[in-house]
Amino acid sequence: MSYVDEVIAKVIEQNPAEPEFHQAVTEVLESLRPVIEANEEAYKKDALLERIVNPERQFKFRVPWVDDKGQVQVNTGYRVQFNSAIGPYKGGLRFHPSVNLGIIKFLGFEQIFKNSLTGLPIGGGKGGSDFDPKGKSDREVMAFCQSFMTELCKYIGADTDVPAGDIGVGGREIGYMFGQYKRIRGLYEGVLTGKGLTFGGSLVRTEATGYGLLYITEELFKDHGETLEGKTAVVSGAGNVAIYAIQKAHQLGAKVVTCSDSTGWIYDPEGIDVELLKEVKEVKRARLTEYAAARPSAEYHEGRGVWQIPCDVALPCATQNELHLDDAKQLVANGCKAVCEGANMPTTIDATKYLQENGVWFIGGKASNAGGVATSALEMSQNSERLSWTFEEVDKKLKDIMVNIYHNIDDAAKRYGCEGDYVVGANIAGFEKVAEAMTAQGIC
Ligand code: NDP
Numbered sequence: 001m002s003y004v005d006e007v008i009a010k011v012i013e014q015n016p017a018e019p020e021f022h023q024a025v026t027e028v029l030e031s032l033r034p035v036i037e038a039n040e041e042a043y044k045k046d047a048l049l050e051r052i053v054n055p056e057r058q059f060k061f062r063v064p065w066v067d068d069k070g071q072v073q074v075n076t077g078y079r080v081q082f083n084s085a086i087g088p089y090k091g092g093l094r095f096h097p098s099v100n101l102g103i104i105k106f107l108g109f110e111q112i113f114k115n116s117l118t119g120l121p122i123g124g125g126k127g128g129s130d131f132d133p134k135g136k137s138d139r140e141v142m143a144f145c146q147s148f149m150t151e152l153c154k155y156i157g158a159d160t161d162v163p164a165g166d167i168g169v170g171g172r173e174i175g176y177m178f179g180q181y182k183r184i185r186g187l188y189e190g191v192l193t194g195k196g197l198t199f200g201g202s203l204v205r206t207e208a209t210g211y212g213l214l215y216i217t218e219e220l221f222k223d224h225g226e227t228l229e230g231k232t233a234v235v236s237g238a239g240n241v242a243i244y245a246i247q248k249a250h251q252l253g254a255k256v257v258t259c260s261d262s263t264g265w266i267y268d269p270e271g272i273d274v275e276l277l278k279e280v281k282e283v284k285r286a287r288l289t290e291y292a293a294a295r296p297s298a299e300y301h302e303g304r305g306v307w308q309i310p311c312d313v314a315l316p317c318a319t320q321n322e323l324h325l326d327d328a329k330q331l332v333a334n335g336c337k338a339v340c341e342g343a344n345m346p347t348t349i350d351a352t353k354y355l356q357e358n359g360v361w362f363i364g365g366k367a368s369n370a371g372g373v374a375t376s377a378l379e380m381s382q383n384s385e386r387l388s389w390t391f392e393e394v395d396k397k398l399k400d401i402m403v404n405i406y407h408n409i410d411d412a413a414k415r416y417g418c419e420g421d422y423v424v425g426a427n428i429a430g431f432e433k434v435a436e437a438m439t440a441q442g443i444c
Helices: 003-014 019-038 040-045 048-052 101-117 138-152 171-185 205-223 240-251 274-283 289-294 325-333 349-357 371-385 391-415 422-440
Strands: 057-066 072-083 089-095 123-129 161-164 232-236 258-260 264-267 299-302 313-316 338-340 361-363
Touching (some): 072 101, 089 171, 138 171, 205 240, 232 240, 240 274, 274 289, 289 299
Parallel strands (some): 232 258, 313 338
Antiparallel strands (some): 072 123
């Protein structure tokens, strides 16, 4: 059995009931085969892969809070500090009922390589809770966030571990958690990113993941002698990533005709009205039915279905495993040229393979949604300097980072004879730097 197969088997055996984590490890290690086989003896002797698939540490804690009826509720909180070879742990917090340790570990594992790809000094981590902010009052969300941070604050710090937002954690939640951290630790430091602009946040952080996704997509098209001008795009999701992906796609001349949420989806042949979408989702926190009600050109459909709409580019921006093999077949049949992931692992492994085998340019989330964490790292730099950069400065840095990522992953794929396989390229480029740093730092 090869070293890669041995480690995958061990991960599955030692981490039962964590399918998303198995999926992430399998996907990454499978694609690293050429690099690992070239260094198998040294890596095996140092147990490099066993170390990389085991978090440096993980915390699981009780989060009690009182709801508006005076009833005590109890949720579970997690923080996984996966790998600090190249910098302090960095990765978002997710509040969603589906959160469990396996999901946090899959996200934390992916984060190691994504953070490495940005070229910035940040290690990999992830956290969250099975708390559902939906339908909760502001006071309930604050009570939860304060209780969550009361425990989390023991493990994080500006130079050790710097969480950010993710699904269910936006500016409001980050603000409540930052306030509680400051109160308990007595420190005004950049311990969280995604902060409000009046207390250390960075311009462009809100837009960064969606904008970054479009910058890399634009570079991909440019590298193939095309532009996004006049192209039709389908987007899933209607949250932070989706909204700003749609906005930037429109600025770059493409037309986005779909979006979706956890209950249904919109087809709007005239192009999604971003301001209306922001009003429905960011301000009213309502369902997409409200978008359709306010926009005569839009059709609302229950369930899932955005991938059936003919397009040149598909941008999954909602959640993991939301683009299946059947969807991939439909996209190929409709002549889709590119799929670039805004969400983390939205495309299943068989769907990814099908897209790649059928000539669709496919960039995985690790590379294409790295703009969010890259801008978080820029927020950390500004906090350390106690300065704030202008929107244009941050946006330019973000664009440069995404363009660099594209060329790094493209080059890495070519170096190992896998030209055009951006998934392999991203894993290799991300892994090489982490592996070198881990090796240089000795067995730890
Ligand atoms: P948000 O919570 O802002 O939005 C998530 C969107 O996806 C919402 O529209 C939500 O619907 C929808 N959604 C959530 N779960 C499901 C589901 N099971 N089925 C269908 N739709 C669903 O999250 P973000 O936009 O921040 O994150 C989206 C993805 O991007 C995640 O995978 C996240 O990990 C990833 N990501 C985010 C980054 C960021 O900077 N925000 C950075 C890098 C990656 P509803 O409106 O009904 O809740």
